[in-house]
Amino acid sequence: MINFTQQAGFGLRRRKRAEARFQWAGRGAILISLAFLVVMFVSIIRDGAGVVWQSQIAVTVELSADEVDPENIGDASFNSILKEALREAFPEVDSRKEKKRLYGLVSSEAAFEIERQIRDNPALLGGMQTLWVTASDDADLYISGQVDTELPEKQRRVSDAEIAMLDQLLADGMAREAFNRGFFTSGDSREPEIAGILSSLAGSALTLLVCFVLSFPLGIGAAIYLEEFAPKNRMSDLIEVNINNLAAVPSIVFGLLGLSIFLGTMGLPRSTPLVGGMVLALMTLPTIIIASRAALRSVPPSFKEAALALGATPVQAVFHHVLPVAMPGMLTGAIVGMAQALGETAPLLMIGMVAFIVDVPTSILEPATALPVQIFLWADAPERAFTEKTAAAIIVLLTFLILMNLIAILLRRKLETRF
Amino acid sequence: MSVRLKTLVTTTVLTAAIAAPAIARDQINIVGSSTVFPFSTTVAERFGKSTDFATPIVESTGSGGGLKLFCSGAGVDTPDITNASRRIKSSEVELCAENGVNDIVEVKIGFDGIVLANALGNDPVELSLQDIFLALAKDVPNGEGALQPNPYTMWNEINPDLPAVKIEVLGPPPTSGTRDAFAELALEGGCKTFDWIKAMKKEDKAAYKSLCHTVREDGAYVEAGENDNLIVQKLEANPNAFGVFGYSFLEQNSDKVQGSLVDGVEPEFELIADGDYPIARSLYFYVKKDHVGVVPGIEEFLAEFTSEDAWGEDGYLADKGLIPLSDDERDDWAEKVKSLSPLSM
Structure with a gap:
């Protein structure tokens, strides 16, 4: 007589322990990867958060008709007006070296800023006006507390004399930290205090637009044909293997292809989102095709068979009944592919998009750069203040990546039919 | 949309995309060394702000890569200027000559x-x-x-x-x-x-x-x-x-x-x-003489780069870490640049 209960209970405690061990190992793995993620996010946010604030210095400039002709604002020398104002604020500064330090407290953009403020508001003209201008990168580092004043003067970027001047300005309320709108509304610059991400953001958007317009219709077209209509033979096997291989090809290879074909043979303009988008489309195509085929395959064959049985042609059956059900999966694949393309730099290097571009591009035929390229260029810049910009640009890129992936998930949740 | 109209639109879009490069460039195209990049971009930005010319595009390709692009042809679809953190090699001058790039102006900008x-x-x-x-x-x-x-x-x-x-x-x-x-x-x-x-x-x-x-x-x-x-x-x-x-x-x-x-x-x-x-080491850039006058602003850009305000001892490039040439050497090179005298090896 076999005691089933006893047999079923045989080693039960041990099996339960193994179960618990496995589950704890799984939780541990998730915890460790989460910890890495948190460390990464915290360090990036800590480095980049400062970008929200920007130091400004107030200068009292003379804008009488002698200095600035109201009829002809562009003719005035705002640089000398600015320097005069700084000398007035610190009359004790007289040596050439000291003066250079004084002028270095404000950004090289400051003279242009005064001009712009006057153009926006001509009522400022005539008499003395106190205007806020952007502080230089080194002054900003001091004002935001990133300079270690304990160090000997020689080891600091900001000298004792500059610190004394900045302390005086701070005490008089002539220096402040304000919201840094410029970071989001201006293009790249070699001066960290005025460098912004708008040009690279616009470049990325235009590039992705071209990439999407090219790769999405082509990708789902290829997927539909291969999955629903193509005869299953050696040829289609070969194509399938090649598509899977292409998905694993390093992205720089697509850049080289773009260089020789799009730029070389077709003679398209260098550094433009058009070519960038075309290259990235080549890279995204396999991803979209594979995801779309998987989406088509997940639709139960009964849908198609029912349509065919009722007299629909194969094209009607696929387009009216299979495609609408598979669409969310295809879109998800496309968005994931786009997110991948958004983070690419290597292929863009080959086609000239790793470039210093100040102007914000407005069409796909204007030279542009992309967000990850901007991060790469800023990370390479010697100026210390670019560290903050680099981290901030990474935050912006991550935000867009997370948004895109979120949209992919929401789309799937909302539209997906479960069987 | 009728089929004919569709074909028309498609053809127009395709031709537009392919024919676009034929239009002349209105901004200077610079490639080359990543060491010279911070200096070149600084001048480019100031030049764009202080003149009516478009801001030049500066690509960071490395000295060798830059010279290869520079020497790949003489047309306006090739770069106008290439930066180099070493002097051009005679093999590169030959490559340039093979591709029809004959008159090259050399500019030494300073030391690193x-x-x-x-x-x-x-x-x-x-x-x-x-x-x-x-x-x-x-x-x-x-x-x-x-x-x-x-x-x-x-x-x-x-x-x-x-x-x-x-x-x-x-x-x-x-x-x-x-x-x-x-x-x-x-x-x-x-x-x-x-x-x-x-x-x-x-x-x-x-x-x-x-x-x-x-x-x-x-x-x-x-x-x-x-x-x-x-x-x-x-x-x-x-x-x-x-x-x-x-x-x-x-x-x-x-x-x-x-x-x-x-x-x-x-x-x-x-x-x-x-x-x-x-x-x-010395830092250089090289200019295609044939592009001067074809691509607008090259002469003015060169004048800006070789002005005391830029590459002088107290210039803004010195603030960016460029070690300036001696006074005599600066005068010498500025003169060569002004007359666009061609490179001699």
Whole structure:
């Protein structure tokens, strides 16, 4: 007589322990990867958060008709007006070296800023006006507390004399930290205090637009044909293997292809989102095709068979009944592919998009750069203040990546039919 | 949309896309060295702001890559200017000539010092070029007129005055122009302090070059990538290591790292400018003369770059870390640029 209960209970405690061990190992793995993620996010946010604030210095400039002709604002020398104002604020500064330090407290953009403020508001003209201008990168580092004043003067970027001047300005309320709108509304610059991400953001958007317009219709077209209509033979096997291989090809290879074909043979303009988008489309195509085929395959064959049985042609059956059900999966694949393309730099290097571009591009035929390229260029810049910009640009890129992936998930949740 | 209209639209879009490059460029196109990039972009930005011309586009492709693009043809679809952290080679001039690029204007813009730095908190060390060569070359003299694979693992084995720490130098990879310049100026400079090696130069130039330029591969020299900021960060984390990078990074990070004295000279702005500091290289850019007048603004850009405001001793490029040429040399080069006199090798 076999005691089933006893047999079923045989080693039960041990099996339960193994179960618990496995589950704890799984939780541990998730915890460790989460910890890495948190460390990464915290360090990036800590480095980049400062970008929200920007130091400004107030200068009292003379804008009488002698200095600035109201009829002809562009003719005035705002640089000398600015320097005069700084000398007035610190009359004790007289040596050439000291003066250079004084002028270095404000950004090289400051003279242009005064001009712009006057153009926006001509009522400022005539008499003395106190205007806020952007502080230089080194002054900003001091004002935001990133300079270690304990160090000997020689080891600091900001000298004792500059610190004394900045302390005086701070005490008089002539220096402040304000919201840094410029970071989001201006293009790249070699001066960290005025460098912004708008040009690279616009470049990325235009590039992705071209990439999407090219790769999405082509990708789902290829997927539909291969999955629903193509005869299953050696040829289609070969194509399938090649598509899977292409998905694993390093992205720089697509850049080289773009260089020789799009730029070389077709003679398209260098550094433009058009070519960038075309290259990235080549890279995204396999991803979209594979995801779309998987989406088509997940639709139960009964849908198609029912349509065919009722007299629909194969094209009607696929387009009216299979495609609408598979669409969310295809879109998800496309968005994931786009997110991948958004983070690419290597292929863009080959086609000239790793470039210093100040102007914000407005069409796909204007030279542009992309967000990850901007991060790469800023990370390479010697100026210390670019560290903050680099981290901030990474935050912006991550935000867009997370948004895109979120949209992919929401789309799937909302539209997906479960069987 | 009728089928015919659709075809029409498609054809128009396609032709527009393919025919677009035929339109003339209205901005200057610059490629080349990543070392010259910070200076070139600074001038480009100021030029764009202070004139009515469009801001030039500056690509960072490396000196070699830049010259290859520059020499790939004479049409407006090729770059107008290329930056280089070394002088153009005669093979590159030939390549240019083959592709119809004949008149090249050379402009020397200044110097860049290469420093060997370690983290603050250590004593600054004093190295000679010979010490650097013995520490980093693959094969070194064994003291009896022959070569041996580099046996040194500690600095004080080379020179008893140096600290007793492991030789560990972080520097750029072979693809970098900084590495080329470092090999040529520092390693070769130390290499030829041995008379018999110097004599070798006349007999067997190839062997001499390979001996003097080859860096050891046993882990004492660590290729740390092209990003100099990364090297500075690694030095902070590893106080015993030394790093090789450009002077502007030393200047910006003086609160983290210090430059070693080389042959008794500190890597300081004035000392590099005077030519006292031994590891300094010249920076150049090259202009296609045929593009002057075709692409708008080239002459004005050149004038801006060679103005005292830019490359002078108190110019804005000096603030960015460019070591200016001497007054005479600046006058000389500015004159050449003004008359667009062609390159002579």
